[in-house]
Amino acid sequence: MAILELQNICKDYMQGKEPVRVLKNVSLSVEKGEYIAIMGPSGSGKTTLMNIIGCLDVPTSGSYVLDGADLQDLSDDALADIRNRHIGFVFQSFHLLPKMTALDNVALPLLYGGVPLKERKRRAAEALEAVGLSDRAEFYPNQLSGGQCQRVAIARAMVGKPDILLADEPTGALDTRAGSQIMEIFRGLNDSGMTILMITHEPSIAACADKTYHILDGELHTAGVPGRGGSEDEAE
Amino acid sequence: MIENIRLAFQGIWGHKLRSVLTMLGIIIGIAAIITIVSTIKGTNEQIKENLIGAGNNVVTVQLNQDGYPYDMSWQGIPQGVRVITEETRREIEDLRGVERASLYTHRSYAEMVYYQDTQFNGEVCGIDEHYLSVYGYQIRSGRGFTQKDYEDMRKVALVDPGAVKTLFGGEDPVGKSIELQGEVFTVVGVAALSEEFAPTIQNMNDYWLYADTSAGTVYIPGTVWPAAYQFDEPQNVAIKVTDTDAMASAGKDAAELLTASQIANTESTFDYRSQDMLEQAQQLQSMSQSTNVQLIWIASISLLVGGIGVMNIMLVSVTERTAEIGLKKAIGAKKRRIRLQFLTEAAVLTSLGGIIGVLSGVGLAQLISGMMQIPVAISAGAILIAVVFSMLIGVVFGLLPAMKAANLNPIDALRRE
Numbered sequence: 338m339a340i341l342e343l344q345n346i347c348k349d350y351m352q353g354k355e356p357v358r359v360l361k362n363v364s365l366s367v368e369k370g371e372y373i374a375i376m377g378p379s380g381s382g383k384t385t386l387m388n389i390i391g392c393l394d395v396p397t398s399g400s401y402v403l404d405g406a407d408l409q410d411l412s413d414d415a416l417a418d419i420r421n422r423h424i425g426f427v428f429q430s431f432h433l434l435p436k437m438t439a440l441d442n443v444a445l446p447l448l449y450g451g452v453p454l455k456e457r458k459r460r461a462a463e464a465l466e467a468v469g470l471s472d473r474a475e476f477y478p479n480q481l482s483g484g485q486c487q488r489v490a491i492a493r494a495m496v497g498k499p500d501i502l503l504a505d506e507p508t509g510a511l512d513t514r515a516g517s518q519i520m521e522i523f524r525g526l527n528d529s530g531m532t533i534l535m536i537t538h539e540p541s542i543a544a545c546a547d548k549t550y551h552i553l554d555g556e557l558h559t560a561g562v563p564g565r566g567g568s569e570d571e572a573e
Numbered sequence: 574m575i576e577n578i579r580l581a582f583q584g585i586w587g588h589k590l591r592s593v594l595t596m597l598g599i600i601i602g603i604a605a606i607i608t609i610v611s612t613i614k615g616t617n618e619q620i621k622e623n624l625i626g627a628g629n630n631v632v633t634v635q636l637n638q639d640g641y642p643y644d645m646s647w648q649g650i651p652q653g654v655r656v657i658t659e660e661t662r663r664e665i666e667d668l669r670g671v672e673r674a675s676l677y678t679h680r681s682y683a684e685m686v687y688y689q690d691t692q693f694n695g696e697v698c699g700i701d702e703h704y705l706s707v708y709g710y711q712i713r714s715g716r717g718f719t720q721k722d723y724e725d726m727r728k729v730a731l732v733d734p735g736a737v738k739t740l741f742g743g744e745d746p747v748g749k750s751i752e753l754q755g756e757v758f759t760v761v762g763v764a765a766l767s768e769e770f771a772p773t774i775q776n777m778n779d780y781w782l783y784a785d786t787s788a789g790t791v792y793i794p795g796t797v798w799p800a801a802y803q804f805d806e807p808q809n810v811a812i813k814v815t816d817t818d819a820m821a822s823a824g825k826d827a828a829e830l831l832t833a834s835q836i837a838n839t840e841s842t843f844d845y846r847s848q849d850m851l852e853q854a855q856q857l858q859s860m861s862q863s864t865n866v867q868l869i870w871i872a873s874i875s876l877l878v879g880g881i882g883v884m885n886i887m888l889v890s891v892t893e894r895t896a897e898i899g900l901k902k903a904i905g906a907k908k909r910r911i912r913l914q915f916l917t918e919a920a921v922l923t924s925l926g927g928i929i930g931v932l933s934g935v936g937l938a939q940l941i942s943g944m945m946q947i948p949v950a951i952s953a954g955a956i957l958i959a960v961v962f963s964m965l966i967g968v969v970f971g972l973l974p975a976m977k978a979a980n981l982n983p984i985d986a987l988r989r990e
């Protein structure tokens with residue numbers, strides 16, 4: 338069963354007075370448990386697509402069904418609720434809250450999900466353990482390395498046991514070693530059944546996924562389409 | 574919510590200087606209001622105490638003609654006004670709020686009173702056996718009037734400390750003889766206000782109020798009065814009430830009762846009226862209040878400015894924390910929660926300002942009272958209102974920034990970095 342189903346998604350941004358089409362008739366179906374990489378040159382619309390899949394943004398046209406539910410015309414708060422329950426985000430720049438400890442950062446989505454305090458602490462500690470950071474629970478983000486910060490962010494993304502993990506260049510700010518650590522964690526998560534959508538520039542990272550899509554100038558191409566392997570991206 | 578409050582304190586602590594500067598307007602406004610209110614209340618309580626004699630709670634009902642107190646020193650016996658009987662006095666005591674009633678006759682300026690060659694120019698009162706207790710007088714030396722003094726119409730007299738000074742030059746008057754309207758009276762004691770009822774004289778106004786009694790008073794038994802002055806002289810009534818608030822009503826009731834029972838002719842220009850000190854006190858109070866109300870308006874403007882300052886800083890804070898807000902929204906925080914976070918922060922900030930303002934206000938009021946001899950009364954109610962009000966300022970002026978934060982678009986908020 339498809340966990341998410343995009344059909345003819347278009348997204349326009351106003352560039353001055355002219356609307357500019359950033360996504361052009363994007364259709365994408367993702368099965369439960371799939372691990373997908375999306376590649377494409379800078380400015381091709383990867384983040385825009387990710388925002389729509391993550392319910393942070395709404396498409397100009399087209400339909401989006403997440404876990405069997407059509408997401409058209411939902412209120413901001415309803416979308417917030419869907420993000421909280423179905424989607425985990427991992428960003429290139431981590432986006433941890435600097436004044437909270439690693440543990441509190443991880444527990445935050447559970448707070449919004451209405452989980453009681455004790456349970457929050459327990460599950461956050463569990464998630465931190467899963468990314469190998471139990472000993473850093475009481476550290477603040479500025480006391481952690483970039484790789485550790487990203488692992489905290491992953492713990493935060495998975496703590497609520499969402500259906501889908503969305504990662505926008507999760508290794509973009511990390512060196513190769515830290516990057517491959519992150520990929521190991523993603524592999525483990527995917528093995529335990531989590532659906533993962535990951536944006537990346539690096540072919541070596543994309544290679545970790547089961548399937549790779551390419552976006553070129555707002556159009557989504559499946560594997561096998563010219564450009565596979567990402568050599569153009571690197572040439573850019 | 575507790576979490577929000579904790580976070581708010583954290584935020585305030587994290588920007589100490591900025592928070593203090595933000596709170597300054599609120600602090601100054603609240604401090605000013607607390608200072609003003611405390612001094613108003615202190616002054617009012619003192620005015621009330623001075624005028625009504627610090628809780629001796631006595632209201633006098635006097636014979637009036639054409640609306641002015643009738644003075645028998647000059648005007649002689651009033652026509653058509655009866656002498657008040659013991660029975661009527663009892664009726665007055667039965668009125669609501671009345672504890673005790675005393676009948677007395679009175680000369681505000683007594684010409685023919687001498688001790689040796691010294692002429693007295695104070696007051697003379699003919700009093701009944703209730704008078705001293707109604708006014709809270711105590712015998713300082715010698716004795717008071719006895720039952721026998723009244724029954725046998727003995728020519729005895731009491732003097733007050735004023736009379737001791739002006740008539741006896743400060744000597745002990747007990748046992749001395751004075752001449753009153755040609756009759757010889759023996760002074761048997763000195764009667765004075767007990768300490769706790771002594772009025773406080775703080776300024777010219779008070780002095781003026783009490784100066785007329787400073788020449789002193791000579792008291793003789795009411796039963797002897799006709800021998801010295803005139804027969805069938807209608808008395809005045811002094812009424813001790815159960816509490817200060819009953820003064821006005823008890824005085825009016827007694828005045829009506831006396832007017833109805835003592836004045837023979839309904840067409841008469843005479844009537845009985847109560848001299849309501851409370852009313853005078855309230856007039857004085859409202860005078861001091863109206864000037865201070867203007868001061869409170871000025872202080873309120875400071876609060877308004879303070880509130881706008883809070884709004885300004887909160888808007889800056891929202892902009893600064895765009896990424897934080899965006900992230901929170903991305904991982905599922907609803908608008909309501911973001912709004913509440915910023916409202917709480919604003920309210921905690923201004924409440925803190927309010928509390929600091931109250932403390933400085935109380936300190937300032939104490940300082941003023943110490944330096945300028947103005948009494949202060951700090952009211953718990955005013956403090957509570959001040960703190961609640963400053964919290965409300967936070968909520969009102971925090972609303973716009975909080976709405977702005979809650980309506981941030983998470984993508985825009987996350988993009989900025």
Ligand SMILES: Nc1ncnc2c1ncn2[C@@H]1O[C@H](COP(=O)(O)OP(=O)(O)OP(=O)(O)O)[C@@H](O)[C@H]1O
Binds near residue numbers: 382384
């Ligand atoms: N809010 C916006 N308003 C106007 N144009 C926008 C907005 N957001 C994105 N765009 C435009 O949409 C296009 C795609 O942007 P997007 O962020 O999706 O690219 P990307 O593929 O994620 O690039 P990168 O690899 O550099 O992150 C860009 O040309 C960008 O200028």
Ligand SMILES: [Mg+2]
Binds near residue numbers: 383384
């Ligand atoms: Mg991008």
